[in-house]
Amino acid sequence: MLLMSRLATLESRRGWQVFLILLVLTIVLVPVLNLTLPPESPFHVPTYMLSLLGKYLCFALLALSLDLIWGYAGALSLGHGGFFALGGYCMGMYLMRQIGTRGVYGNPDLPDFMVFLNWSELPWYWLGFGNFWFAMLMVMLVPGALAYVLGWLTFRSRITGVYFSIITQAMVFALMLAFFRNEMGFGGNNGLTDFKEILGYNVQAQGTRIGLYVASALVLALGYLISRYIVTSKLGRVLMAIRDAESRVRFLGYSVTNAKLFVFTVSAMLAGIAGALYVPQVGIINPSEFSPANSIEIAVWVAVGGRGTLYGAILGAFTVNGAKSFFTGAAPEFWLFFLGALFIVCTLFLPRGIVGLAAQLRNRAARRAIPSTETKSKEVGDAASEHGA
Amino acid sequence: MQRASMAPDAAEIVLPAESTPVRPIRQPAGSILYLDGVSVSFDGFKALNSLSLVIDKGEMRTIIGPNGAGKTTMMDVITGKTKPNTGDVLFNASVDLTKMDEAAIANLGIGRKFQKPTVFEHLSVFENLELALKTDRGTFATLFFHLTGPQARRIDEILGVIGLGDRRKEKAGALSHGQKQWLEIGMLLMQEGQLLLLDEPVAGMTDHETETTARLLLDIARERSIVVVEHDMEFVRALGAKVTVLHEGSVLAEGSIDTVQADHRVIEVYLGR
Ligand SMILES: Nc1ncnc2c1ncn2[C@@H]1O[C@H](COP(=O)(O)OP(=O)(O)O)[C@@H](O)[C@H]1O
Ligand SMILES: [Mg+2]
Numbered sequence: 001m002l003l004m005s006r007l008a009t010l011e012s013r014r015g016w017q018v019f020l021i022l023l024v025l026t027i028v029l030v031p032v033l034n035l036t037l038p039p040e041s042p043f044h045v046p047t048y049m050l051s052l053l054g055k056y057l058c059f060a061l062l063a064l065s066l067d068l069i070w071g072y073a074g075a076l077s078l079g080h081g082g083f084f085a086l087g088g089y090c091m092g093m094y095l096m097r098q099i100g101t102r103g104v105y106g107n108p109d110l111p112d113f114m115v116f117l118n119w120s121e122l123p124w125y126w127l128g129f130g131n132f133w134f135a136m137l138m139v140m141l142v143p144g145a146l147a148y149v150l151g152w153l154t155f156r157s158r159i160t161g162v163y164f165s166i167i168t169q170a171m172v173f174a175l176m177l178a179f180f181r182n183e184m185g186f187g188g189n190n191g192l193t194d195f196k197e198i199l200g201y202n203v204q205a206q207g208t209r210i211g212l213y214v215a216s217a218l219v220l221a222l223g224y225l226i227s228r229y230i231v232t233s234k235l236g237r238v239l240m241a242i243r244d245a246e247s248r249v250r251f252l253g254y255s256v257t258n259a260k261l262f263v264f265t266v267s268a269m270l271a272g273i274a275g276a277l278y279v280p281q282v283g284i285i286n287p288s289e290f291s292p293a294n295s296i297e298i299a300v301w302v303a304v305g306g307r308g309t310l311y312g313a314i315l316g317a318f319t320v321n322g323a324k325s326f327f328t329g330a331a332p333e334f335w336l337f338f339l340g341a342l343f344i345v346c347t348l349f350l351p352r353g354i355v356g357l358a359a360q361l362r363n364r365a366a367r368r369a370i371p372s373t374e375t376k377s378k379e380v381g382d383a384a385s386e387h388g389a
Numbered sequence: 390m391q392r393a394s395m396a397p398d399a400a401e402i403v404l405p406a407e408s409t410p411v412r413p414i415r416q417p418a419g420s421i422l423y424l425d426g427v428s429v430s431f432d433g434f435k436a437l438n439s440l441s442l443v444i445d446k447g448e449m450r451t452i453i454g455p456n457g458a459g460k461t462t463m464m465d466v467i468t469g470k471t472k473p474n475t476g477d478v479l480f481n482a483s484v485d486l487t488k489m490d491e492a493a494i495a496n497l498g499i500g501r502k503f504q505k506p507t508v509f510e511h512l513s514v515f516e517n518l519e520l521a522l523k524t525d526r527g528t529f530a531t532l533f534f535h536l537t538g539p540q541a542r543r544i545d546e547i548l549g550v551i552g553l554g555d556r557r558k559e560k561a562g563a564l565s566h567g568q569k570q571w572l573e574i575g576m577l578l579m580q581e582g583q584l585l586l587l588d589e590p591v592a593g594m595t596d597h598e599t600e601t602t603a604r605l606l607l608d609i610a611r612e613r614s615i616v617v618v619e620h621d622m623e624f625v626r627a628l629g630a631k632v633t634v635l636h637e638g639s640v641l642a643e644g645s646i647d648t649v650q651a652d653h654r655v656i657e658v659y660l661g662r
Contacts, residue, residue, distance in 0.1 A: 002535070006535075230532065233531070233532050233533070233534065234519065234520070234531050234532070234534040235528065235531040235532040235534075237512055237516050237519070237520060238520060238531055240509065240511055240512060241509040241512060241520055243511075244509045244510055244511055244512075245507050245509060247470070247491075248503070248507045248509070249520075250490070250491035250492050250495070251468060251470075251491050251492075251495050251500075251501050251503075252492075252495055252520060252521055252526075252576070252580070253492050253493075253495035253496040253526045253580075254492060254520075254526050254531070255492050255526070255528065256492075258527075258528040259528055259531075261528075262528050262532075
């Protein structure tokens with residue numbers, strides 16, 4: 001009963017309406033348009049498009065996870081690509097174990113790359129990954145545990161700001177170098193690929209693709225609600241207080257270390273889940289996912305959408321990745337310039353991203369409609385609070 | 390406790406024999422706050438120099454002193470922000486504050502208002518008070534926290550006391566300087582601490598606001614111990630509490646406002662600069 005009434009407070013009535021409409025559109029309409037309409041129809045959603053949207057949904061979950069720690073607790077992690085990739089590798093290990101004797105070497109236990117390295121048995125850390133639920137547990141536990149340890153070391157020592165960002169960048173860089181090594185047992189620079197089945201379904205089949213797409217949408221929705229629960233709780237307000245004035249929070253008796261540790265760990269777990277949903281949809285995971293530039297790009301998505309709002313992060317992930325898909329088709333050589341320009345424009349002119357721009361335009365329209373003093377004073381308040389950021 | 394025997398020496402070093410207003414340091418028994426021989430140096434510069442100070446349970450004390458006397462540093466030491474190089478800091482005559490971090494000290498019931506008003510600008514006035522509300526501070530307790538009726542009424546009550554009832558939903562960043570000061574005092578009240586430390590609470594307030602604040606502090610002083618650092622002599626006089634004068638990191642004089650204002654060494658440090 002208490003939980004139900006608490007759930008109702010996660011969103012305003014309007015917010016719940018938008019949430020449910022978007023959810024239905026995503027999980028019902030898109031698959032229906034894919035399955036029922038003939039390919040000639042202008043409303044037909046081709047399967048490749050559905051898979052592309054599925055990828056975006058994973059990126060949106062990743063952006064959401066970064067917004068939780070960056071937008072609310074003020075700690076910019078530039079290592080979220082690493083948590084994403086770790087989740088992806090855990091899923092990849094499960095998928096590799098499903099290949100069985102269908103590999104090139106036909107070894108029932110060892111993935112091809114291990115046979116190639118003349119290994120005779122599965123390394124201990126691959127044990128258990130043949131089981132889907134064990135692998136799913138690891139998808140959350142591995143990134144979560146890494147974030148917990150890293151967070152404990154940094155937050156306890158009160159490392160904040162750019163130093164925290166640099167440490168997280170160093171973490172993904174180290175992970176990338178480690179995963180490039182063949183001896184690590186994760187397939188070296190080729191990574192894990194040539195997947196056949198997930199839970200007994202062919203990963204290439206249209207039905208499986210739709211299933212993965214719907215699963216991504218549902219998990220994103222769930223991840224959004226969990227994040228909303230956190231940020232609308234009193235702990236969420238403690239996090240925002242930490243973002244505003246970290247040391248002041250300590251004098252109120254809250255443990256800043258524990259609060260940040262909690263949100264960093266949850267955030268890394270969400271990023272890991274995003275990676276796990278991503279890998280079967282793209283069919284490969286390799287060490288380039290750990291590249292430091294990837295982690296920086298996630299921050300750009302969040303900045304473009306507008307941080308500290310959750311839905312802004314989702315919007316940003318879709319916008320930037322949509323633009324990326326368009327550019328890599330139309331003018332690939334311009335993509336990096338565009339991304340750089342986008343980031344500069346956002347930092348200089350749109351400190352609160354697309355979401356902030358929309359709010360500004362709404363305010364302006366409202367002011368034109370009713371030139372009352374009320375809207376004016378509200379804007380002054382907004383500007384003042386922005387100044388404090 | 391065994392160090393108490395050192396205390397008279399410390400006091401003697403600080404004070405020339407002619408001084409009468411300063412009482413000799415005594416045993417911590419019965420005190421809410423006991424500082425003895427506390428020194429803090431920043432790169433060799435002594436911000437606190439063998440400072441000794443005893444605040445009784447239920448006492449209100451005002452601390453004055455020129456800029457740089459070490460008043461804020463003293464509060465930093467009490468609240469765990471700065472660790473002293475030497476000296477004892479005891480709460481309730483038994484708890485050693487030098488071994489604890491800021492959050493643990495706050496949870497003992499020591500509240501602090503900062504010199505520069507620090508409220509959480511992006512949170513509403515109500516939310517600022519809610520964060521200060523005395524409850525379990527654990528991370529999971531905070532995640533699953535649910536405001537009860539009596540707690541909500543307590544916040545409303547404090548909103549009334551600090552005169553911000555009609556601005557409860559506004560962002561704290563939109564408040565005036567004086568209102569931020571009051572909000573921070575309100576946060577102190579929400580914490581229901583036994584010992585409140587206020588660093589220049591009326592800086593930037595109008596005369597009227599200053600008077601109101603003095604009345605408010607006298608009102609809350611009935612139930613707790615309060616240490617107020619202030620420059621405003623009118624305000625100090627209005628509080629009518631015992632005054633301690635700090636100078637160069639140690640106690641220069643102590644007594645009623647009239648006694649210390651008549652003390653020629655006090656006049657010297659205030660005027661001779
Ligand atoms: N963190 C610090 N590092 C170096 N010097 C400091 C620091 N904090 C305070 N001081 C110095 O210690 C002295 C006492 O400062 P403070 O306690 O703020 O004085 P007051 O509050 O009485 O004006 C000043 O000279 C100040 O410059
Ligand atoms: Mg000061």
